[in-house]
Amino acid sequence: MANRDDIKFLSNPNIGKQRKKYCRFRKFGIKHIDYKDPDFLAQFINEQGKILPRRISGNSLKYQKKVAVAIKRSRHLAMLPYVTDLFK
């Protein structure tokens, strides 16, 4: 039997395949989101400083709410910007 490795594809067969999104907090068991860690929270905002929606971040509802609260606290403490351009 020809192994899948032996078959040569002209193009990468994985192109166009959708990766399944997952909630990283559930997957890795993160229970607390620190508002004093802007580098971590920066993963959940776009370059204008807006919070990314769940459909992009993949967070579960429970943790998306916690992320949103943490980002808002972080903004209050001037660790993250309220409005900006070219944040990343």
Place this chain on the structure above:
Amino acid sequence: MRNYEVTFIVDPVLSSDEIKGTAQTYEDLVKDGGGKIVNMDEMGLRQLAYPINRRSSGIYYSLEFEIESGAIISNLELSMRRDERIMRFLTVALDKYGVKYNEDKREGKIGKITKKDKKDKKDGRKPSRSAAPTEAVAASKAKAPAPVPTKPPVPPAVTKTEEE
């Protein structure tokens, strides 16, 4: 028992004695109110994401304490509001996960995320995912070379963040 965390930003223009004195004032205030200081973290001078009172940087302090009732909080916030040396503050009640997180952080169990780290993680994920539908041999092949080049950049990245 309740756990609270007060984070505040002190004006950087003050002398270092005044800055330390400001932090000490609130530590004493909590102690006098019957609270037990769990941790006083001086996060140091940081750039602000936006100017506050025409200042572009500030000295961050984070005070974690344990207290029987939250009655002292209004008092604490009022004095912070009246204090001109304090640019911004935030009081947060911590749940059990928050307390645990802070404990772990003090013991150094929680690492810092850097941009390089994020890239490493992505590199690490790619082979395992693309390999999932293929044979296990392919997965091990794909995994084996991946960690070797990704590992060396990690320690410098961590030290960089500490220097900052």
